[in-house]
Amino acid sequence: MSYETILVETRGKVGLVTLNRPKALNALNAQVLADLLAAFRAFDADPAIAASVLTGSEKAFAAGADIKEMQSRDYVDMYVADAFAGWDDFARIRKPIIAAVAGYALGGGCELAMMCDFIIAGDNAKFGQPEITLGVMPGMGGSQRLTRFVGKSKAMDMVLTGRMMDAAEAERCGLVSRVVPADDLMAEALTAASRIAEFSLPAVMMAKEAVDRAYETTLSEGLRFERRLFHSMFALEDQKEGMAAFVEKRPARFLDR
Ligand code: HXC
Numbered sequence: 244m245s246y247e248t249i250l251v252e253t254r255g256k257v258g259l260v261t262l263n264r265p266k267a268l269n270a271l272n273a274q275v276l277a278d279l280l281a282a283f284r285a286f287d288a289d290p291a292i293a294a295s296v297l298t299g300s301e302k303a304f305a306a307g308a309d310i311k312e313m314q315s316r317d318y319v320d321m322y323v324a325d326a327f328a329g330w331d332d333f334a335r336i337r338k339p340i341i342a343a344v345a346g347y348a349l350g351g352g353c354e355l356a357m358m359c360d361f362i363i364a365g366d367n368a369k370f371g372q373p374e375i376t377l378g379v380m381p382g383m384g385g386s387q388r389l390t391r392f393v394g395k396s397k398a399m400d401m402v403l404t405g406r407m408m409d410a411a412e413a414e415r416c417g418l419v420s421r422v423v424p425a426d427d428l429m430a431e432a433l434t435a436a437s438r439i440a441e442f443s444l445p446a447v448m449m450a451k452e453a454v455d456r457a458y459e460t461t462l463s464e465g466l467r468f469e470r471r472l473f474h475s476m477f478a479l480e481d482q483k484e485g486m487a488a489f490v491e492k493r494p495a496r497f498l499d500r
Contacts, residue, residue, distance in 0.1 A: 244285070246278040256440035257433060258286040258295035268306035269299045271351045276329050283336045290499070293440035293447070296432045297359055298343040299352075301425065304368070307350030310377065327351075330383045334358045339439055339451055343432035344368045345425050349407070354383035357392060360451060362418065363432045364410040365425035370418060371407035391458055392418050443481035444499040 244251075250261040260282050262269040269275075279297075286292040299305055308327070316326070333355070342348075342359035349371045356362050356370075364370075372385045380386065381402060390398040393416040401408065410422045423431045439447055449472045456468045476482050481497045488495035 244281065246282065248272075248275045249278045249282060251282050253292065254433060255437065256291060256293040257436040258282075258292045259433070260295060260297045262297075262299040262305055265300055267309065267311075268303035268347060269352065270306055270309040270311075271355065272309040272312045273329075276333070280329070280332055283333070283338075283340065287337050292338065293444050293499075294339045294341070294436040296341045296343050296429075296436050297355075298345070298429065298432065299348075300346065301365075301367075302346040303352070304342070304344040304346060304348040305352030305355055306347045307352050307373070308383065327382050330355070330358070334384075337448055337451070338444075339436070339447060341432050341436050343428050344370075344419070345428055347371075347407075350374055350381065350385070351383045354381060354385045354388065357384065357388040357418075360454075361420040362413075363428065363435065364413055364419040364422045365428040366410050366422055367425045368410040368413065368419070368422075369407045370401075370413050371405065372402045373405040373407075375403060376405040389418070392416075441497070443479060443485065443497040445479055446476060446481060446485075449476065 248262070248264050250263050252259045260279065262275065264270060264275065283295065286295050320326075340359040342356040342362045344356050344362055345365035345367055347369050348356045349369070350373055353370050353372060372381045372389060374380050374382070374385070381389070386398070386402055389401060397416050400406070408416075408418075410419065413419045414422045421431070453469045453472050457465050460468065480500050484497060485495045
C-alpha cells in the first residue's frame with residue numbers, strides 16, 4: 244500500500260512509520276491522519292507485526308496541526324465536522340507504538356507523541372504546546388494528556404506561555420521515558436520495539452491495556468481491571484512457557500497464544 248504523507252517499512256516484527264511532509268515540518272493534516280490510521284490498523288491486523296515505531300525527521304517529529312489548513316475554518320464547520328476527533332482513533336491502536344522524537348514536537352506533534360505508548364527523545368528534541376500564540380489552545384489532547392504526564396504546574400506553564408521544553412526537561416518531568424544522543428535515536432527506538440516484539444503478543448497487548456486503564460479510571464477499578472487481566476493470562480500457553488523457561492534456565496519461546 245502506498246501513502247501520501249508517511250513512509251512505512253517493517254524490520255522483522257517491528258513496523259516503522261516515518262512522517263514525511265518535510266516542506267511543512269510534518270504538519271498534521273487530514274491526509275496524515277488517514278495515512279497513519281491505515282498504516283497502524285494494518286499493523287494491528289498483521290500477525291507478523293508485534294510493535295512499531297513512529298518518527299519524523301531530524302528537524303521535526305511534527306510541528307503541529309497544519310496551520311494553513313486550519314486558518315480559514317469557522318466554528319460551525321469545526322463543530323459539525325467534529326474536527327480532530329479522528330485522532331482519538333489513533334489512541335485506540337492496540338499494539339504498542341514508540342514515538343521516536345527528534346527536533347520539534349509542537350502542538351499536535353507533541354499531542355501525537357503523547358498518544359503513543361512511550362516517547363524516546365533525541366537530545367535535540369523540543370516539546371511545546373504553542374497554540375496560545377495562535378489565539379487558540381491545544382485541541383488533540385494537550386491540555387489533558389500533558390497534565391497527566393507532567394502535572395498541573397508544568398502543564399499550565401507550557402500551555403499558557405507556549406514555551407518549548409528541551410529533551411532534558413522533558414525527561415525530568417516524565418514526558419519522555421529516555422533521552423539518547425540524536426544520532427542513536429532510531430537504533431534505540433527500534434531496539435526497544437524489537438525487545439517488546441520478543442515477548443508474548445497477547446501479554447504485551449494486555450499490559451498496554453492495563454497501563455492505559457490507569458488514565459481512565461479510579462485506583463480501585465484499575466486494580467480490579469489489572470487483576471482480571473492478570474488472572475486471564477494463566478489461560479495463555481505463553482504463561483506456561485515463560486515460567487517453565489525460567490525454571491529450566493532456558494530462553495522462552497513464546498507462541499503468541
Ligand atoms: C503548517 C507549518 C507548520 C504548521 C511549520 N510549517 N509548522 N505549516 N502548519 N504547524 C511550515 C512553515 O510555514 C514553513 O513553510 C516550513 O514549514 C518551515 O518552517 P519555518 O517556520 O520556516 O522553520 P523554522 O524557522 O526552522 O521554525 C520552525 C518552527 C516554526 C519553530 C517549528 O515552523 C513554528 O513555530 N511552527 C509552528 C508551530 C506551532 O505553532 N504549532 C502548533 C500548531 S497548532 P514555508 O512554506 O513558509 O516554507 C496545533 C493545534 C493542535 O498544533 C490541536 C488541533 C486541534
